Amino acid sequence: MDFAICTIDNKKYKAHEFQKLEESELAYKRRFLQCQCGGSAFFRKASTSGQAACFGARPHKEGCDLAAQESETVTGALSDDEKEYFNSGKELVLDLNFGAQISRHIDDTDEDNLDNKSRAGHHSNKNGQAPAKSHRRLSTILKALMEDENYFNSSNLKIDLEGYSYSSKNLFKNFNELTNEYVDDILNNKPNTRRAIWGMISDAQLDKKTIESIWINTGGNDTVSILIDEKISKSFLERFKIKELEDLSGKYILAIGKLNKSKNNKIFLKLQNIAYVTVV
Numbered sequence: 001m002d003f004a005i006c007t008i009d010n011k012k013y014k015a016h017e018f019q020k021l022e023e024s025e026l027a028y029k030r031r032f033l034q035c036q037c038g039g040s041a042f043f044r045k046a047s048t049s050g051q052a053a054c055f056g057a058r059p060h061k062e063g064c065d066l067a068a069q070e071s072e073t074v075t076g077a078l079s080d081d082e083k084e085y086f087n088s089g090k091e092l093v094l095d096l097n098f099g100a101q102i103s104r105h106i107d108d109t110d111e112d113n114l115d116n117k118s119r120a121g122h123h124s125n126k127n128g129q130a131p132a133k134s135h136r137r138l139s140t141i142l143k144a145l146m147e148d149e150n151y152f153n154s155s156n157l158k159i160d161l162e163g164y165s166y167s168s169k170n171l172f173k174n175f176n177e178l179t180n181e182y183v184d185d186i187l188n189n190k191p192n193t194r195r196a197i198w199g200m201i202s203d204a205q206l207d208k209k210t211i212e213s214i215w216i217n218t219g220g221n222d223t224v225s226i227l228i229d230e231k232i233s234k235s236f237l238e239r240f241k242i243k244e245l246e247d248l249s250g251k252y253i254l255a256i257g258k259l260n261k262s263k264n265n266k267i268f269l270k271l272q273n274i275a276y277v278t279v280v
Contacts, residue, residue: 001066004033004041004055018043019053030249031202031219037064040200042250049243056250058200059146091158091165095135096275133160138278141172142254145198146280149174161194161256175199175218183259183267197224197269198254204245214245216253224267226255232274240279253279 003014006029018026026043033041035057046053060066145152149172157168173195186193199218207213212230214237217223228236242248256276257269271277 001035001041001055001057004035004043004057007032007034013055015043015053015055018055019045027203027205028220031217031223033202035060035064035066037061037066039064042200042202044249045246047244047246058250058252091133091160092168093133093135093160094141094162095137096162138254138256139280141196142198142252142278142280145172145174145254146252161196172196172198175224178224178259178267180222180261180265180267183261186259187261194256194258195269196254196256197226197259199252201248201251201253204248206245216248216255221266224259224269226253226277227268227270228277229270229272232272235274236271236277239274242279248279251279253277 001015003012004018005012008029018029021029030043033043033055035041035055037057037060039057039060041055041057043055044051044053057064057066152168152172155168159166159168159171161171171194175197176199178197186195201216202219203217205215205217207215207227207230210230212233214228214233216226216228218225236242254277255269255271257271259267259269261267
C-alpha cells in the first residue's frame with residue numbers, strides 16, 4: 001500500500017514521505033494511521049534486507065480496492081462449520097504448550113499424568129462420565145478472532161485456561177475495548193483476573209531502561225501496550241521469526257496476563273511467560 005491517512009493531521013502520506021519524518025514525529029503518527037477505506041493501517045520502515053518502506057491494513061473494509069495489493073489480509077467471517085469446530089465440546093481448552101516448549105499433548109487417555117490442579121480443570125471420556133474437551137492452540141484462536149470477533153463476544157463458549165473456566169466474551173478482549181474505565185473496574189474489583197487481549201500491532205520498541213525488554217504498542221497513549229519481559233524477549237523473537245522489530249508492525253498478537261496501569265495511567269500487560277502469547 002503506497003499511501004495512508006494520518007488521523008492526527010488528516011494528511012495523506014506516501015510511504016517514502018512518511019519515512020523521512022523526524023523520528024519522534026514518525027513514532028507518534030504511525031499509531032494513528034488508516035487506509036482510505038477507514039480500516040486501521042500500519043507503517044513499516046525500510047528493512048535492512050532491502051524491503052522498501054510501506055503501509056498496510058489488516059483488515060481493509062469490504063470493497064476496498066487496495067486490499068488486493070496485500071497478502072496479509074483478514075476477510076470474511078466464520079462459517080457454520082468453523083463455529084461448530086470451536087464449539088464442538090462443552091468447553092474449549094487453550095493449548096498453551098504448543099510452540100512454547102517440547103511437550104506431549106494431553107488427551108483423554110492421559111488423565112493419570114495430570115497433577116491435581118490440572119486434573120480439576122479437565123474432563124475425561126472414561127466410563128462415559130463426561131464429553132472430552134476440545135483443545136485449540138492460541139494461534140488458531142487468534143486467527144478465528146481476526147475472522148469474526150463478534151462470534152466470540154456473543155458465544156456461550158467456555159474457555160479452560162490452566163484449569164480455570166472463563167466465558168469467551170469475558171476472556172477475549174480486543175485492544176479497542178480496553179478503556180481506562182474497564183481496566184479500573186478490573187483493578188478495583190477483580191485484581192487477579194487475567195484477560196486474553198488481542199489486536200494489531202502498530203510498532204515495537206526496546207525498553208529504554210532494560211534495553212532487553214520489548215514494548216509492543218497498539219496505538220496512542222490511551223491504548224494498551226504489551227511489555228515482553230527481558231527474560232523471554234530473545235525467545236519471543238526467535239519463536240516468531242522476528243529478525244528486526246519493524247517486522248512486528250501490522251502483525252496481530254494475542255497475549256494472556258493481568259492488566260495494569262502505570263503512574264501515568266498507561267494501560268499495559270507485562271508478559272512473563274512465552275507460552276502466553278502468539279503472533280500471526
